[in-house]
Amino acid sequence: MKPISRRSFIRGSLGAACALAAGSRSVAAAGGEPLATLIDIRKCIGCEACVEACHEANGDKFPEPRKPYPKMYPSRVQVADWSERRDVNDRLTPYNWLYIQHATVIIDGRETELTLPRRCMHCANPPCVKLCPWGAAYQEPSGLSRIDADICLGGNKCGEVCPWDVPQRQTGVGLYLDLLPSLAGNGVMYKCDRCYDRLARGELPACIEACPEEVQTIGPRRRILAQAQALAEKIGGHLYGASENGGTHTIYVSPVPFEQINAGSQYGPGRPPMAPVADQMKTGNRLAAAMILAPLAGAGAAVAKMLRAGQENPGQAEAAGSTPRRDASAER
Amino acid sequence: MPSRTTSPSRTLGRLYAATFGLMALTGFAQMPIFKRYYIADVPGLGWLAQFYVTHVMHYLGAALLLGLIAYAATDFLIHRGRAGRLTVSGAIRAILLAGLVATGGLRVVKNFSGVYMSAGWIVFLDLLHLGLVMAYFAVALWALLGKKRWTSAA
Numbered sequence: 001m002k003p004i005s006r007r008s009f010i011r012g013s014l015g016a017a018c019a020l021a022a023g024s025r026s027v028a029a030a031g032g033e034p035l036a037t038l039i040d041i042r043k044c045i046g047c048e049a050c051v052e053a054c055h056e057a058n059g060d061k062f063p064e065p066r067k068p069y070p071k072m073y074p075s076r077v078q079v080a081d082w083s084e085r086r087d088v089n090d091r092l093t094p095y096n097w098l099y100i101q102h103a104t105v106i107i108d109g110r111e112t113e114l115t116l117p118r119r120c121m122h123c124a125n126p127p128c129v130k131l132c133p134w135g136a137a138y139q140e141p142s143g144l145s146r147i148d149a150d151i152c153l154g155g156n157k158c159g160e161v162c163p164w165d166v167p168q169r170q171t172g173v174g175l176y177l178d179l180l181p182s183l184a185g186n187g188v189m190y191k192c193d194r195c196y197d198r199l200a201r202g203e204l205p206a207c208i209e210a211c212p213e214e215v216q217t218i219g220p221r222r223r224i225l226a227q228a229q230a231l232a233e234k235i236g237g238h239l240y241g242a243s244e245n246g247g248t249h250t251i252y253v254s255p256v257p258f259e260q261i262n263a264g265s266q267y268g269p270g271r272p273p274m275a276p277v278a279d280q281m282k283t284g285n286r287l288a289a290a291m292i293l294a295p296l297a298g299a300g301a302a303v304a305k306m307l308r309a310g311q312e313n314p315g316q317a318e319a320a321g322s323t324p325r326r327d328a329s330a331e332r
Numbered sequence: 333m334p335s336r337t338t339s340p341s342r343t344l345g346r347l348y349a350a351t352f353g354l355m356a357l358t359g360f361a362q363m364p365i366f367k368r369y370y371i372a373d374v375p376g377l378g379w380l381a382q383f384y385v386t387h388v389m390h391y392l393g394a395a396l397l398l399g400l401i402a403y404a405a406t407d408f409l410i411h412r413g414r415a416g417r418l419t420v421s422g423a424i425r426a427i428l429l430a431g432l433v434a435t436g437g438l439r440v441v442k443n444f445s446g447v448y449m450s451a452g453w454i455v456f457l458d459l460l461h462l463g464l465v466m467a468y469f470a471v472a473l474w475a476l477l478g479k480k481r482w483t484s485a486a
């Protein structure tokens with residue numbers, strides 16, 4: 001499998017990559033599948049060039065909150081203000097969409113520190129998008145998920161349903177200020193948008209382009225997955241993101257099991273773990289089948305009732321059947 | 333109102349009302365408001381702030397509601413002659429219900445993996461679904477206070 005490196009991506013060796021010129025929507029349309037990134041943990045030297053590049057490329061998307069912040073009710077609603085701490089880069093914040101996670105692990109009997117770029121995983125079926133009650137979050141066919149800063153009300157539901165707690169809130173910015181700022185909403189949620197605008201211009205995401213070690217590779221998901229699997233097999237390594245949350249568009253390849261990385265890292269708000277994650281949308285989506293069966297059962301029950309009434313009282317089948325019609329027509 | 337002698341009907345009517353209430357509750361719980369406004373702090377209501385729980389409950393309620401609607405609609409069609417016609421309030425409620433089912437159905441489809449819906453469509457569907465349920469409640473209240481039936485049957 002030909003690897004889709006940073007350079008070959010730019011040169012356009014992939015047909016799908018060519019379509020980047022026409023915008024990220026047409027990438028998937030052209031290739032028929034979303035893009036994914038492979039992150040080869042072995043290569044990362046922790047230089048943070050990617051973190052810096054993300055700031056530079058996306059600085060114009062960062063929040064510029066209006067102060068003072070409106071008083072919010074009830075009092076339990078807390079202001080989330082990162083605007084005075086914009087340089088924090090050891091966790092995810094509204095001003096830092098990518099950070100370098102450090103993990104102390106044992107490789108060949110020796111304690112080793114691994115560094116890993118962490119950001120939004122761009123889930124294949126992103127709960128942040130699917131469960132946003134308002135439509136501020138959406139997914140593009142190229143597989144990236146975005147939060148529209150002009151629509152988001154900052155309720156942090158995406159943050160709560162995200163298995164990695166990725167979206168981060170900034171108060172004092174966005175649509176809620178024009179609605180009921182004291183009573184509803186609390187700013188805007190921010191996260192990596194996989195540089196959708198750069199992709200649309202035919203450029204690579206900034207963090208991928210800036211990395212001196214070519215840690216990240218981007219391409220159609222199936223190819224990236226095959227490449228990640230081949231690499232893992234070759235080095236006796238492990239994958240993360242291929243099946244987590246039902247599959248994501250970010251696949252890490254590690255020389256050590258992710259339990260080790262997880263055990264050797266520090267986690268907390270804005271520092272997502274690398275724990276196993278079940279498919280969060282699966283239960284709901286399975287229940288959707290019930291929504292097709294239930295009306296069939298309901299209609300069947302009505303027909304069965306009619307037939308029963310006809311058998312019990314052939315002469316008055318019609319009359320008997322009509323009573324329950326009123327039943328069902330519940331007066332609400 | 334269903335007559336006192338038709339207890340299965342009353343049971344179905346109550347089940348419909350209870351299901352609709354559950355749908356409204358779990359529907360509004362899709363917005364992050366129940367925690368903010370202490371409702372989820374009421375003992376026994378903590379689940380209202382758990383988004384995956386309310387999501388699944390909304391789906392289960394939708395299946396039940398669809399079953400009841402299909403039963404009522406089929407029964408109505410079978411007994412068209414004696415059932416009379418839909419009253420004005422019944423017709424309005426039926427149209428609003430159809431709108432709720434359609435917008436809800438599209439949102440269920442949106443939640444499948446690989447379904448990409450534009451931001452504009454998502455916002456439109458969300459607002460329409462919310463607007464329809466508010467309208468349904470207004471009409472249902474009007475029907476309740478005015479003791480209005482769904483159909484004109486005697």
Ligand code: SF4
Pocket residue numbers: 120121122123126127128129145161162163164165166167191
């Ligand atoms: S990792 Fe979180 S924020 Fe990113 S797409 Fe998945 S659910 Fe959304």
Ligand code: SF4
Pocket residue numbers: 053054055057058097098119191192193194195205206207208
């Ligand atoms: S893809 Fe773009 S937005 Fe996401 S972390 Fe990299 S540079 Fe930042």
Ligand code: SF4
Pocket residue numbers: 043044045046047048049050051100115117210211212213214215216
């Ligand atoms: S730029 Fe590359 S090597 Fe440097 S920290 Fe980021 S991913 Fe690692």
